[in-house]
Every structure is written in structure tokens, then in C-alpha cells.
Amino acid sequence: MFPDFKFRNLCLTAFLCIIVLAAFSCDRRELFSGSYVAEGEENLKTPENVIELKENGQGVWRIADDEATFSWRVTDDEIRLYTKSGGVIIGKMKTGDTLEIALPGSKFRYFKKVM
Numbered sequence: 001m002f003p004d005f006k007f008r009n010l011c012l013t014a015f016l017c018i019i020v021l022a023a024f025s026c027d028r029r030e031l032f033s034g035s036y037v038a039e040g041e042e043n044l045k046t047p048e049n050v051i052e053l054k055e056n057g058q059g060v061w062r063i064a065d066d067e068a069t070f071s072w073r074v075t076d077d078e079i080r081l082y083t084k085s086g087g088v089i090i091g092k093m094k095t096g097d098t099l100e101i102a103l104p105g106s107k108f109r110y111f112k113k114v115m
Contacts, residue, residue, distance in 0.1 A: 029055060032072075032079055036099050036111035051099070051111055053079075 038049035050062045053072055059081065061068045070089075071082045079099070081089040091101040097113030 029057065029074055032074055032093065032099075034113050035115045036113050039098075039110050039112045049109075049111075051101075 033053045033055045036051045036053070048062070048064065051059065052062070053059045057071050057073060059070050059072050061070065061081075069084065073080055073082075077092060079091045079093070081091065081101075083089065089101060089103070091099050094100050094110070099111040099113070101109045101111065103109055
């Protein structure tokens with residue numbers, strides 16, 4: 001009887017941990033979802049640069065008439081954009097509603113949330 005009780009408590013604890021993790025991941029996705037517009041001096045010379053993060057984990061990056069679709073998820077304090085070609089672009093939410101995206105070549109691009 002004693003081992004059965006320990007197994008039941010272990011299963012209950014594992015189940016509760018999974019539920020808590022799922023609840024927090026949904027809240028974080030809702031926090032990040034929305035449209036972001038690039039900001040900064042370099043954007044005055046380039047066409048409109050917009051990232052749209054949908055609640056279902058899909059997204060679109062638009063620059064002028066070009067667009068690229070991707071999937072995304074939140075891990076720890078980072079947002080990861082998974083491109084169709086297999087690349088991963090990492091971003092972080094900064095103070096306010098500003099998203100910092102790390103681009104190849106040690107460049108950072110900042111996007112302000114508009115919706």
C-alpha cells in the first residue's frame with residue numbers, strides 16, 4: 001500500500017507541473033502576439049518593416065512588398081522565430097513594448113509593438 005501511495009503522489013505532482021507550464025506558456029504567447037514596426041535611424045532610409053506575431057504561433061515578416069512566414073515560440077525570456085529554411089532568429093522583449101531582434105553580423109533591430 002505504501003509504494004502505491006508514493007506513485008500516485010508522483011503522478012499527481014507531474015501532472016500539476018505540466019498544467020502549470022502549459023498555463024504559463026499560453027500567457028507568454030499572448031504577451032508577445034501582435035504587430036511590431038521597426039524603429040531607429042536606419043529605418044528612415046528603408047521601406048516599412050513589420051513583424052506580425054499571431055497567437056497560434058505563426059508569424060509574418062513584411063518589408064515593403066516582400067514577406068516571409070515563420071513559426072515562433074517563447075522560451076525563457078527569449079522569442080525564437082523559426083524560418084522555413086531552417087534558420088532561427090532570436091529576439092528579446094525589452095522595456096515597454098519593444099522587441100529586440102538579433103540579426104546575423106552582430107546587428108540588432110528594434111521593433112515597437114503597435115497592436
